[in-house]
Amino acid sequence: xxxxxxxxxxxxxxxxxxxxxxxxxxxxxxxxxxxxxxxxxxxxxxxxxxxxxxxxxxxxxxxxxxxxxxxxxxxxxxxxxxxxxxxxxxxxxxxxxxxxxxxxxxxxxxxxxxxxxxxxxxxxxxxxxxxxxxxxxxxxxxxxxxxxxxxxxxxxxxxxxxxxxxxxxxxxxxxxxxxxxxxxxxxxxxxxxxxxxxxxxxxxxxxxxxxxxxxxxxxxxxxxxxxxxxxxxxxxxxxxxxxxxxxxxxxxxxxxxxxxxxxxxxxxxxxxxxxxxxxxxxxxxxxxxxxxxxxxxxxxxxx
Amino acid sequence: xxxxxxxxxxxxxxxxxxxxxxxxxxxxxxxxxxxxxxxxxxxxxxxxxxxxxxxxxxxxxxxxxxxxxxxxxxxxxxxxxxxxxxxxxxxxxxxxxxxxxxxxxxxxxxxxxxxxxxxxxxxxxxxxxxxxxxxxxxxxxxxxxxxxxxxxxxxxxxxxxxxxxxxxxxxxxxxxxxxxxxxxxxxxxxxxxxxxxxxxxxxxxxxxxxxxxxxxxxxxxxxxxxxxxxxxxxxxxxxxxxxxxxxxxxxxxxxxxxxxxxxxxxxxxxxxxxxxxxxxxxxxxxxxxxxx
Amino acid sequence: xxxxxxxxxxxxxxxxxxxxxxxxxxxxxxxxxxxxxxxxxxxxxxxxxxxxxxxxxxxxxxxxxxxxxxxxxxxxxxxxxxxxxxxxxxxxxxxxxxxxxxxxxxxxxxxxxxxxxxxxxxxxxxxxxxxxxxxxxxxxxxxxxxxxxxxxxxxxxxxxxxxxxxxxxxxxxxxxxxxxxxxxxxxxxxxxxxxxxxxxxxxxxxxxxxxxxxxxxxxxxxxxxxxxxxxxxxxxxxxxxxxxxxxxxxx
Ligand SMILES: Nc1ncnc2c1ncn2[C@@H]1O[C@H](COP(=O)(O)OP(=O)(O)OP(=O)(O)O)[C@@H](O)[C@H]1O
Ligand SMILES: [Mg+2]
Numbered sequence: 048x049x050x051x052x053x054x055x056x057x058x059x060x061x062x063x064x065x066x067x068x069x070x071x072x073x074x075x076x077x078x079x080x081x082x083x084x085x086x087x088x089x090x091x092x093x094x095x096x097x098x099x100x101x102x103x104x105x106x107x108x109x110x111x112x113x114x115x116x117x118x119x120x121x122x123x124x125x126x127x128x129x130x131x132x133x134x135x136x137x138x139x140x141x142x143x144x145x146x147x148x149x150x151x152x153x154x155x156x157x158x159x160x161x162x163x164x165x166x167x168x169x170x171x172x173x174x175x176x177x178x179x180x181x182x183x184x185x186x187x188x189x190x191x192x193x194x195x196x197x198x199x200x201x202x203x204x205x206x207x208x209x210x211x212x213x214x215x216x217x218x219x220x221x222x223x224x225x226x227x228x229x230x231x232x233x234x235x236x237x238x239x240x241x242x243x244x245x246x247x248x249x250x251x252x253x254x255x256x257x258x259x260x261x262x263x264x265x266x267x268x269x270x271x272x273x274x275x276x277x278x279x280x281x282x283x284x285x286x287x288x289x290x291x292x293x294x295x296x297x298x299x300x301x302x303x304x305x306x307x308x309x310x311x312x313x314x315x316x317x318x319x320x321x322x323x324x325x326x327x328x329x330x331x332x333x334x335x336x337x338x339x340x341x342x343x344x345x346x347x348x349x350x
Numbered sequence: 351x352x353x354x355x356x357x358x359x360x361x362x363x364x365x366x367x368x369x370x371x372x373x374x375x376x377x378x379x380x381x382x383x384x385x386x387x388x389x390x391x392x393x394x395x396x397x398x399x400x401x402x403x404x405x406x407x408x409x410x411x412x413x414x415x416x417x418x419x420x421x422x423x424x425x426x427x428x429x430x431x432x433x434x435x436x437x438x439x440x441x442x443x444x445x446x447x448x449x450x451x452x453x454x455x456x457x458x459x460x461x462x463x464x465x466x467x468x469x470x471x472x473x474x475x476x477x478x479x480x481x482x483x484x485x486x487x488x489x490x491x492x493x494x495x496x497x498x499x500x501x502x503x504x505x506x507x508x509x510x511x512x513x514x515x516x517x518x519x520x521x522x523x524x525x526x527x528x529x530x531x532x533x534x535x536x537x538x539x540x541x542x543x544x545x546x547x548x549x550x551x552x553x554x555x556x557x558x559x560x561x562x563x564x565x566x567x568x569x570x571x572x573x574x575x576x577x578x579x580x581x582x583x584x585x586x587x588x589x590x591x592x593x594x595x596x597x598x599x600x601x602x603x604x605x606x607x608x609x610x611x612x613x614x615x616x617x618x619x620x621x622x623x624x625x626x627x628x629x630x631x632x633x634x635x636x637x638x639x640x641x642x
Numbered sequence: 643x644x645x646x647x648x649x650x651x652x653x654x655x656x657x658x659x660x661x662x663x664x665x666x667x668x669x670x671x672x673x674x675x676x677x678x679x680x681x682x683x684x685x686x687x688x689x690x691x692x693x694x695x696x697x698x699x700x701x702x703x704x705x706x707x708x709x710x711x712x713x714x715x716x717x718x719x720x721x722x723x724x725x726x727x728x729x730x731x732x733x734x735x736x737x738x739x740x741x742x743x744x745x746x747x748x749x750x751x752x753x754x755x756x757x758x759x760x761x762x763x764x765x766x767x768x769x770x771x772x773x774x775x776x777x778x779x780x781x782x783x784x785x786x787x788x789x790x791x792x793x794x795x796x797x798x799x800x801x802x803x804x805x806x807x808x809x810x811x812x813x814x815x816x817x818x819x820x821x822x823x824x825x826x827x828x829x830x831x832x833x834x835x836x837x838x839x840x841x842x843x844x845x846x847x848x849x850x851x852x853x854x855x856x857x858x859x860x861x862x863x864x865x866x867x868x869x870x871x872x873x874x875x876x877x878x879x880x881x882x883x884x885x886x887x888x889x890x891x892x893x
Contacts, residue, residue: 049750049751049753050751053747053750053751056747057736057739057747060738060739060743061736061738064738064779065738085488087487087488087491088484088487088491088507088511088515088517088520088524089517089520090484090487090515090517092484093484093485093487093488094485095413095485096413096485096488096489127734127736127737128730128732128733128734129733129734129735129736131700131702131728131730131733132728132729132730132733132735132748132792132795132796133751134700134701134702135700135723135726135728135730135805136723136748136751136752136799137720137721137723137724137751137752138720138751139720232470273463273464273467274421274423276460276461276463276464277423277424277460278423280460294463295461295463299463299467301467302466302467302470303470304470305470307417307471307472308417308470308472310417311416311417311472313416313417313472316469316470317469320466320469320470323466324466324470345704347656347702347703347704348697348702348703349656349694349697349702349703
């Protein structure tokens, strides 16, 4: 374990010294802020488009970070020959792979925390201005109908009404919980992604082909994974069988994408389901890392 | 000399590039019309922008349904116009039911993967309400930006702006913009008329706009483009109401007759015509009756 | 004296698509024995299989046949590498780290406690004369400096057996002399040194025993003085003879 931690420490150190993923932070922040400053029909309360775009950027950036760092690790060690002095020490190849995985995954986690903090600040700063003014306009627009729950809460809070205060508290808590769940599931998914890419990096000799194939594969799973069974239904037999098998074998990364729930202010997911999803992700990560180790175990390193 | 040489070469190359750029640039304008349009988006995307415009229009609808939306893989029953585009409040229970049925695309999960995956999806069919409808606006704005010739973007956005968000001024501006981009669109004119009549209670302007819309419809009809006959009915019936209120019964009847031709419910229109006839009958039976 | 490095009928075949013949026999039944406390020179022309032997000893390459043991443990066990120090030929270290950070990292891998590690890093940096550059990242080092970092990292765990692949390549005469001094000091401390080299003079002065290999096969092995008296010529002539060099062939 000590060895694993030491190796992951090196991975993280390299990442922050290389500085190249700061570019992604800056880019994401810049695009979001520029889009946030656009006014649509003089309505300052519109937030969801901004959340949507910001989360999309975060997802893309995180995938780029995860894939490009994980794909580089082992080939770079071999190319720069840094792997030789390292493996000449009492380090097993399993520890080496685990260390690389852990380093990449922790780095992704740190990046995600930064991204989601930014997202939280952006969406909540707009969301607040929303609740402070919705009251009047929205009730006017809805023929005196009860104003939106949020506005209601806010007025309640201003009035110091205890019941409403409670309500507002739980609402904020649920928003926060939503963010935390989104972050956690996202991070678990990046674990699977990192493991996939690490496996790719010991299978394919060229990092660039690994990056391309992993990227296409992962985006494919995210977009199509959940629909494969419906597609399979419409196919003839041999193809159907293949599609079904793939459907059941693929890691269903799309589960971990709960952006919609965050954007559209849905209630948080039950903890049981989150736990099960976490188990699922951990199982797949474990499986993939095991396969990586299996391939790498007896590999001749001079080639 | 040797020290300055690289700098000189650099300066020379820059000068060459600059000269080339300035001489060639006017010519490239002739190569494609992309470069001509001042619009950055148009230049970047070319004709692909129509596709993106469609995408963003749909995104508005997704937003209207809070993310509960069928993918291309879900077998969706043909639902006609989406709830967002038609403005659901205007529609009767029958439409409502049809829409609900069309949106019930999820069905029973086929396997455990799908069943479990639903915990992470939005599985409830809802519509935005209480002023939250504003969330669809950015997507519509974007859609209009990408494809200014897409007409329903303007009409739909204007509807929600004035009906639910109380932003009549913005709605009018947007419709005007749409009209500038589509000078022949009777749909936009019709929506503009509704705005004048329903939101600003300005029957005079409404009447002008609708008359104009009717003319545009006829122009398109005679021009060979097949304009929507139901739209003509809508325009005619609404215009008839204005004319009736203004006391121009003959014109009102004429318009209702026109609407009857294409109406799905001609009997109702006939009834209206009869009512107006009755109203206008006394003065017509006593043509000399003085106007008190 | 106990044998701490031993290979028996070691055979290594490289299989690669890039090789035209399909496989390349790099080692062909190599038998070696290095005893504790000696300095052992491993000599041979370019491409003889020296690096390959070391790669097998460290587990980077799997032997096709035969076996290799360190301290009586099969080289595939990571524990076999606990007590050795290894200096690869032509190696770069993590460029983004400083020499000090690199040594600390390796110390951590060996599980050396922090205070002890600090002390060793201090002495090693002094030994390889990199104290002035300890805070700079390795990418700013010259080739010789990198080689010295390599030597320092090979010594971090105070190893009983040192495997050095051409330790003096890329160093200036003074640097070479320093390396020779270090090797001799280690010997006086009772350590075993197994190193490859092209420098016959160097081998002659510091080695207790040498082995000469060519095309993956052992050609000669023994004390330098024994070999010289046995073949009635100096080490250089012997080397050239063993690798099949005929002076008259040169035009
Ligand atoms: N990865 C590899 N694939 C194929 N052949 C290889 C590979 N590595 C080494 N060889 C071959 O194995 C033989 C032994 O190589 P090795 O590197 O052990 O030589 P060496 O004795 O260290 O030479 P040098 O003194 O030049 O370092 C050479 O003929 C080389 O071409
Ligand atoms: Mg070598």
